[in-house]
Amino acid sequence: MKHQNKYFCRTMEELSIVNEHLVTARDFFEKYTAGFLNHPDREIADLMALRREHSLKVSKLSGQIATNLMLEEEDILLAEFIGLLHDLGRFDQFQKYQTFDDDKSANHAELTVALLSEQPFFTALGEEKQALISRAILNHNKDGISLKDDKLVVAYSQILRDADKLDIWDYCVNNLKRDGSFKHSAISLNLPASGLVNDNVIRSIKNHKQAKRKDMQSVADFKLMLMSMVFDLNFRVSFHLLSEKQLIKRLYESMSKNDLVIDAYRELRLYIENKFVV
Numbered sequence: 001m002k003h004q005n006k007y008f009c010r011t012m013e014e015l016s017i018v019n020e021h022l023v024t025a026r027d028f029f030e031k032y033t034a035g036f037l038n039h040p041d042r043e044i045a046d047l048m049a050l051r052r053e054h055s056l057k058v059s060k061l062s063g064q065i066a067t068n069l070m071l072e073e074e075d076i077l078l079a080e081f082i083g084l085l086h087d088l089g090r091f092d093q094f095q096k097y098q099t100f101d102d103d104k105s106a107n108h109a110e111l112t113v114a115l116l117s118e119q120p121f122f123t124a125l126g127e128e129k130q131a132l133i134s135r136a137i138l139n140h141n142k143d144g145i146s147l148k149d150d151k152l153v154v155a156y157s158q159i160l161r162d163a164d165k166l167d168i169w170d171y172c173v174n175n176l177k178r179d180g181s182f183k184h185s186a187i188s189l190n191l192p193a194s195g196l197v198n199d200n201v202i203r204s205i206k207n208h209k210q211a212k213r214k215d216m217q218s219v220a221d222f223k224l225m226l227m228s229m230v231f232d233l234n235f236r237v238s239f240h241l242l243s244e245k246q247l248i249k250r251l252y253e254s255m256s257k258n259d260l261v262i263d264a265y266r267e268l269r270l271y272i273e274n275k276f277v278v
């Protein structure tokens with residue numbers, strides 16, 4: 001993807017400024033998250049450590065995607081920067097509300113932007129860059145984004161959304177137990193472990209749409225919803241990263257099979273395969 005980036009000049013000086021911003025952001029990220037890792041409740045401390053790890057992985061994946069899209073070096077650094085900071089509001093969210101459920105607390109992307117806008121390293125970026133980063137972060141927590149938006153906002157939002165999904169899949173798949181349940185029931189939103197699937201979830205997959213949260217009534221629905229996130233994946237490199245680790249296949253293999261599940265998987269597999277045929 002080639003685009004006009006009016007925010008950065010292509011000079012070594014500009015590159016070193018962006019690099020400096022990333023170093024400062026990392027420093028802030030380390031210090032800010034460290035405060036949550038020593039929580040006296042071991043389980044909460046572990047949850048916070050997982051959130052921290054997620055941000056680091058999304059940052060890395062964003063950089064990988066941006067590199068593959070042949071973006072300029074400073075744009076790759078910006079993608080990493082956004083990935084690192086995108087979920088900072090999660091920490092405060094849990095501290096205040098003891099949940100990561102936005103519906104029961106607050107929009108964690110808005111919390112992130114509010115937190116960032118109070119930080120000197122962020123305000124030093126200038127208004128245009130602040131707006132770009134904030135909008136990409138807000139966009140990662142929406143059902144979908146408008147492609148009519150500013151081209152740069154769309155590009156960085158898509159990179160972040162893809163990176164975020166790839167790490168969510170990876171995390172869920174790596175926390176599957178042999179019996180098909182997840183190591184922590186909170187991963188599958190404490191839904192019952194029935195193999196029944198909701199018709200609306202299947203319908204979403206047939207229509208190539210991400211399944212809705214309100215339609216999930218079982219762990220099977222949750223897994224199908226995870227699989228249906230492929231319909232919102234933007235870049236070919238993201239499909240490669242997904243296929244490389246066989247994330248959708250591994251989710252499918254963990255499910256009890258019936259005709260609905262088998263058909264849904266076939267639909268998903270075809271959709272993914274078609275992304276490689278051009």
Ligand SMILES: [Fe+2]
Pocket residue numbers: 086087108140141
């Ligand atoms: Fe998030």
